[in-house]
Amino acid sequence: MSKDNKNINLRNRLIRLMRKEKWQSISIPLVAIIMSFIAAAIVILLIGKNPLQAFCNLFQGAGILPKPSYAGYKSMLTDFMSLLNAMTPLLFASLAVAVAFRAGLFNIGVAGQMLVSGFFATIIVGYSGLDAIIAKPLVLLIGIIAGGLMGGLVGWLKYKFNINEVVSTIMLNYIAQYIISFFIQMYYINPVSRQSQYISEAARLTLVNVEVGDLKMDIPLGFVLAIITAILIKYVMDKTVVGFDIKAVGSNRNAAKYSGINVGRNTVLAMVISGSLAGLAGVTYYLGYYASIQPKVLSDIGFDSIAVALLGNSHPIGVIFSSSLISIIDQGSTYMSSQAGIRQEISSVIVGLILLFSACGVYMKYKISCMSEKVEERKESKS
Amino acid sequence: MDTVIIDGLSFALPLFIMAIGGIYSEKSGITNLALEGFQGFGAFIGALSAILIANAFGTDIQDLFYVALLFAMVGGMVFAIIHAVLCIKFKANQVISGVVINILALALTTFLTTQINSLVFGTASDKFQLGVMERFTISGLADIPVIGAIFTNVYPFEVIIIVIAIFAWYLLYKTKFGMRLRACGENPHSVDAAGVDVAKIRYTAVLISGLLSGLGGMCFAYSISANFSSSIYMGYGFLAIAALIFGNWKIIPTLAACLLFGFAKSGGAFIAQSMALPSSYTDLFMILPYVVTLLLLIFFSKSNRAPKALGEIYDKGKR
Numbered sequence: 001m002s003k004d005n006k007n008i009n010l011r012n013r014l015i016r017l018m019r020k021e022k023w024q025s026i027s028i029p030l031v032a033i034i035m036s037f038i039a040a041a042i043v044i045l046l047i048g049k050n051p052l053q054a055f056c057n058l059f060q061g062a063g064i065l066p067k068p069s070y071a072g073y074k075s076m077l078t079d080f081m082s083l084l085n086a087m088t089p090l091l092f093a094s095l096a097v098a099v100a101f102r103a104g105l106f107n108i109g110v111a112g113q114m115l116v117s118g119f120f121a122t123i124i125v126g127y128s129g130l131d132a133i134i135a136k137p138l139v140l141l142i143g144i145i146a147g148g149l150m151g152g153l154v155g156w157l158k159y160k161f162n163i164n165e166v167v168s169t170i171m172l173n174y175i176a177q178y179i180i181s182f183f184i185q186m187y188y189i190n191p192v193s194r195q196s197q198y199i200s201e202a203a204r205l206t207l208v209n210v211e212v213g214d215l216k217m218d219i220p221l222g223f224v225l226a227i228i229t230a231i232l233i234k235y236v237m238d239k240t241v242v243g244f245d246i247k248a249v250g251s252n253r254n255a256a257k258y259s260g261i262n263v264g265r266n267t268v269l270a271m272v273i274s275g276s277l278a279g280l281a282g283v284t285y286y287l288g289y290y291a292s293i294q295p296k297v298l299s300d301i302g303f304d305s306i307a308v309a310l311l312g313n314s315h316p317i318g319v320i321f322s323s324s325l326i327s328i329i330d331q332g333s334t335y336m337s338s339q340a341g342i343r344q345e346i347s348s349v350i351v352g353l354i355l356l357f358s359a360c361g362v363y364m365k366y367k368i369s370c371m372s373e374k375v376e377e378r379k380e381s382k383s
Numbered sequence: 384m385d386t387v388i389i390d391g392l393s394f395a396l397p398l399f400i401m402a403i404g405g406i407y408s409e410k411s412g413i414t415n416l417a418l419e420g421f422q423g424f425g426a427f428i429g430a431l432s433a434i435l436i437a438n439a440f441g442t443d444i445q446d447l448f449y450v451a452l453l454f455a456m457v458g459g460m461v462f463a464i465i466h467a468v469l470c471i472k473f474k475a476n477q478v479i480s481g482v483v484i485n486i487l488a489l490a491l492t493t494f495l496t497t498q499i500n501s502l503v504f505g506t507a508s509d510k511f512q513l514g515v516m517e518r519f520t521i522s523g524l525a526d527i528p529v530i531g532a533i534f535t536n537v538y539p540f541e542v543i544i545i546v547i548a549i550f551a552w553y554l555l556y557k558t559k560f561g562m563r564l565r566a567c568g569e570n571p572h573s574v575d576a577a578g579v580d581v582a583k584i585r586y587t588a589v590l591i592s593g594l595l596s597g598l599g600g601m602c603f604a605y606s607i608s609a610n611f612s613s614s615i616y617m618g619y620g621f622l623a624i625a626a627l628i629f630g631n632w633k634i635i636p637t638l639a640a641c642l643l644f645g646f647a648k649s650g651g652a653f654i655a656q657s658m659a660l661p662s663s664y665t666d667l668f669m670i671l672p673y674v675v676t677l678l679l680l681i682f683f684s685k686s687n688r689a690p691k692a693l694g695e696i697y698d699k700g701k702r
Binding site for chain 1: 497
């Protein structure tokens, strides 16, 4: 067999592998990730650094690979726990976007919903001095209710007044940001840190500096809940009537209406679910990852989550993987920047590239099906 | 009172030109959430070229405004190519593409700004300092009560924006190209049947939106923020999108929406200042434009109608 033939065979096998529908939801994002790392490697080469070392440092910083040395009470495990701590709010927020997206809605208001829930949980429970047993569940409950109400408002405005949810969520983001900033600066400001007063340890959703063996680590309580929630959302979306109705409204409003699905009710419902997930993101962020709120700032997570949800194909399980990938890159970037001497901002460039390539997923699918058709044709003409 | 009009206009007009860009793109059938990214990248290219030229020839950065403006328009346009190619050639979801482009623009420009600052200028700064543009006053007209404020302390870019906006209005509503562009957003198949290349028109529309957003971004950089840094991504792009949806995808009502934003913003700041309230109260007045918009939308949204083919991927074979 000639070398040329071998190449064609290899290509055909690759195409056949990529063609399988079942694997495409995994293989296409994977190709996007590989392509973006190659692109990032070229950028790093251009500034005259070693890309392999940089990527290695990235994973070391995120607690996926061991670092050469650790400070006292630290190890790979502590880094990994910090990663989970940072990832928890992102996972919740991305689930929020994903659910809304399934219903054909675009929730840009995650940041605002996070802030409102975080704020209410902070002033009601965070400053109350309640016992941890009561305080922690109460924080979660407030997050769900506050976020759900705000999301529901957006859905209601859309259903009742035909207000485009993109506009209303943007407006509500700004309104929440300024009003809450006002209250923080008037009543809850810490004059030294210029942020809101720190909340009590009892209300915090991350256990800070817990000694386990000879290690001191942060344990995010919300993480387990986030994974359970993701699985629950998958179940609701795939196996229940509610999920089916929401998806039907999302894929074709008119068809759903004709088949007797209440479009208005499902729009509001989807936004309530999305909002309460954003609320959980808010409390795990402001009362877990941090213990205070910075006035006049909306969290970046609110916007990153849009991209993370889309990278995960708006699928709850996909979102777990996409949010862990983005968190790893984010978390590892500080260590990479200090070790390899590459600017931290390159990590956001990598994230941007991953998203850019994954946005081409539909085209890749289309190309693959074209190529595989050609292969089939050739096979037929031969035989 | 005058300051309300002066500040309001200088905020509303750059917003307006970005919104027109959005209208062009959306009227041709391409959803455009990427205005923010175009704005930022355009302003980055504009600011970078101004800084480099000022450094090389020793000119005052104030005089380079028009050069910067030109480069910003080109920069916005170049970045818009990504959105156009993704949406038109690669058939990507247009909402996804828009969000991705915003994220990429923010990441890329902050990275490049710090990188260039440290490599070329040897400073550890994350911004390009530009300064605020000099303003001018038309002496006779400025004396008219109330309306005179329109002619007082005007940024030169406001004039440029008005001229370009009028031209954009003419192009969209009075020319064959404009008619075809609008038809692309309503019924691309009939445009195709008439023998016109839908993809070509959509490419042009998205590029125009990038060009106009870059222009808007540069104006913000030379007035409100006085520099280029990541703080230019203040959500103005999304505000412009809100304005154009509010304006029902029409240029004149969108102008009204932008003016409303501008005056409510400067008015809020003015009220807080004149009542001599502590600075934290300014925050409360800052919500004015957004609350007013939401309330007005409750009354006006019923008749709002997006272009019919907006966000749909054009497929020749599908009828």
